[in-house]
Amino acid sequence: MSQNQAWTYLVIAGLLEVVWASGLKFEEIPVIVVIISIIISFDLLIKSAKAIPIGTAYAVFTSMGTIGTLLVDFLFSRDPISIWKVLFILLLLGCVIGLKVTSEENGEGAK
Numbered sequence: 001m002s003q004n005q006a007w008t009y010l011v012i013a014g015l016l017e018v019v020w021a022s023g024l025k026f027e028e029i030p031v032i033v034v035i036i037s038i039i040i041s042f043d044l045l046i047k048s049a050k051a052i053p054i055g056t057a058y059a060v061f062t063s064m065g066t067i068g069t070l071l072v073d074f075l076f077s078r079d080p081i082s083i084w085k086v087l088f089i090l091l092l093l094g095c096v097i098g099l100k101v102t103s104e105e106n107g108e109g110a111k
Contacts, residue, residue, distance in 0.1 A: 012044055019041075021068075052103060
């Protein structure tokens with residue numbers, strides 16, 4: 001599996017994590033969608049971890065879930081969002097981008 005394919009799997013897994021995590025809060029998301037999203041997201045995470053170091057893959061996966069569910073919660077529950085949440089979300093996003101940029105590619109990475 002190529003690095004690009006692994007990262008594609010990881011991004012899809014992260015997006016599906018947003019679906020199932022949001023489904024735990026919002027009853028408008030059917031239970032079957034939550035269950036299928038859980039299964040597929042973890043399957044894609046496992047597949048991506050074959051080409052991306054597991055620490056990086058899991059950090060990106062959970063960060064995408066955190067950022068995504070915060071955004072979904074903000075959009076659909078209309079809870080106010082503080083400047084601190086925005087700053088920490090941006091910091092987390094910067095860290096995820098940093099992990100992608102510094103990840104190893106074909107055994108040779110940034111040192």
